[in-house]
Amino acid sequence: MDNRLFFPATQRNKYSIEGVLSRIIKENGLILEIGSGSGEHGVVFQKRFPEIVWQTSDLDLAHIKSISSWIEYEELNNKMPQPLELDVENMPWRIPSNLLHSLQGIVSINMIHITQWSCTIALFKGAGKLLNKGEFLILYGPFKIGNKHTSQSNYIFDNSLKLQNNF
Numbered sequence: 001m002d003n004r005l006f007f008p009a010t011q012r013n014k015y016s017i018e019g020v021l022s023r024i025i026k027e028n029g030l031i032l033e034i035g036s037g038s039g040e041h042g043v044v045f046q047k048r049f050p051e052i053v054w055q056t057s058d059l060d061l062a063h064i065k066s067i068s069s070w071i072e073y074e075e076l077n078n079k080m081p082q083p084l085e086l087d088v089e090n091m092p093w094r095i096p097s098n099l100l101h102s103l104q105g106i107v108s109i110n111m112i113h114i115t116q117w118s119c120t121i122a123l124f125k126g127a128g129k130l131l132n133k134g135e136f137l138i139l140y141g142p143f144k145i146g147n148k149h150t151s152q153s154n155y156i157f158d159n160s161l162k163l164q165n166n167f
Contacts, residue, residue: 003065004073005038009110012153014044017109017140024136027051029104032095032130034088034123035059035111039067042083043074050079055099057086088115089122092129105136113141113158 025031028051036042036056046054056067067083086093106127112120127137142154149155 001069002073003062003069005040005062005066007038007040009153009157010038010040010044013109013140014041017041018045018048020138021045021049021107024105024138025049025052026104028102029053030055030099030102032099032103032106033057034086034106034108034126035115036067036083037063037110039063039070039083041109042067043070043076043080046076046080047074052104053079053081053099053102055081055084057084059085059087088119088126091122091126093126095130100130103130103135105138106131107138107140109140111141112139 030053031045031049032055033042034057036058039056042054042056046052058064058067064083064085071077071080071082081099084095086095108123112123124137131137142149142158144150144154149158
């Protein structure tokens with residue numbers, strides 16, 4: 001069954017995120033994505049960086065089904081693991097130890113600005129417990145620099161969140 005979800009933001013921001021990742025990702029190891037949503041970013045980055053393993057995660061069952069469907073649709077079953085069901089606030093995070101051995105970084109895209117503040121705190125706490133010196137945590141979202149949005153799409157996204165009272 002095709003349970004793929006489509007998030008328009010992925011198409012708008014995947015190349016920007018990819019550009020940053022291409023400067024940071026090492027040639028092997030594992031990237032843990034927290035709050036993977038539809039799974040679109042995960043499969044895009046797994047295909048773009050085939051030498052690493054991209055481990056997705058989410059708490060929402062519809063998102064987990066979508067991620068699995070994207071992995072199957074993109075024929076990545078032999079390379080990309082199935083998503084982890086991960087509640088960022090439930091410490092310690094249940095991540096198989098064989099994955100932690102090769103962890104080089106954590107990525108979270110469009111999560112901290114749509115969840116409760118306690119999730120942001122938990123993300124930093126959990127990342128702090130898992131990451132060693134030289135490993136990274138990358139956040140992506142509609143951030144501002146100098147109190148100005150970096151793109152029109154970020155301005156629109158930020159305002160839509162405020163209108164939905166998810167802020």
